[in-house]
Amino acid sequence: MLKAWKVLALAALVGFGAGIGGVFVGAAFTRPETHRDTLDAAVHRDLDLTPEQDRRLEAIEAGYATRKAALDAELRAAARDIAAAVAEDHAQSDRLTRAIDRFHNAMGQTQREAIAHVFEMRAVLDSDQQAQFDVIVREELLRGVDEE
Numbered sequence: 532m533l534k535a536w537k538v539l540a541l542a543a544l545v546g547f548g549a550g551i552g553g554v555f556v557g558a559a560f561t562r563p564e565t566h567r568d569t570l571d572a573a574v575h576r577d578l579d580l581t582p583e584q585d586r587r588l589e590a591i592e593a594g595y596a597t598r599k600a601a602l603d604a605e606l607r608a609a610a611r612d613i614a615a616a617v618a619e620d621h622a623q624s625d626r627l628t629r630a631i632d633r634f635h636n637a638m639g640q641t642q643r644e645a646i647a648h649v650f651e652m653r654a655v656l657d658s659d660q661q662a663q664f665d666v667i668v669r670e671e672l673l674r675g676v677d678e679e
Contacts, residue, residue, distance in 0.1 A: 573667045578660045587655045595648040602641045609634035
């Protein structure tokens with residue numbers, strides 16, 4: 532019987548480790564600094580923006596940063612719920628399933644917000660800038676993706 536307990540404990544630890552690893556990987560791909568240091572910086576650096584466009588884009592970026600901060604807080608709260616469920620339930624449970632669903636929903640909303648932000652920024656640009664912007668966005672979306 533002791534052996535079964537050890538196997539269960541090991542499985543719980545492996546599951547917990549995998550869950551935490553997934554949280555950190557997900558967080559790495561959704562950090563606001565990552566987005567701001569790449570897409571937003573490239574837009575300001577590479578496009579010949581008018582002062583009015585620059586002002587409008589700054590306002591859009593500020594609004595996105597606020598929404599993104601709230602979503603990041605939701606991701607962290609969901610990750611804490613996953614950790615608590617794994618640590619306390621020691622098995623797959625309804626509570627763990629709800630926590631995982633909460634995390635996935637927050638991550639999906641984060642991705643939807645990021646895409647909405649891209650289109651909101653694009654609308655401020657003229658047609659020549661939009662063509663350049665589309666190239667920048669494509670490069671950012673494919674960064675780290677293995678294209679075969």
